[in-house]
Amino acid sequence: MSFEAYLNCFEDGEESYFPTSIVEDAFAPFITRRETEFSCWVVTYDDTSSADLYLNLDPGDASRCSGFTIARPPDNPRLHDALWKILRVTSSVVYCAGGCQPFVGRRETMPHLNSDMVEALGTPVVVSSGGEVKDWLERS
Structure with missing residues (x-):
């Protein structure tokens, strides 16, 4: 897949943060490189399946992030499972530019989402697995 997907956390309609360790736990042991200058982690599943994660770190505390961009998400079940793990424990949504309807991992996230985002992208669906x-x- 050659597009970008975005995972963002919200609370009461505003950007929110969760522990960066949640991202690390979900993608370990597939993190093969960290480019701290760009807050980029390279995730490699095999010789032909990798992606760059650009983390949105809290400027004052890198132990917290508000989400990340996935550049060129591969069609790999380990990526899908990692996203699902993050969605089930955070108030985050995943969305893509284009035709993909946004999705969340739990119904409790829905009231926290930014209303302008929901209006522009559509009402998110709740996913229950990778x-x-x-x-x-x-669908992107």
């Missing part, structure tokens, strides 16, 4: 993450990303 397989459903894959299905929604394929």
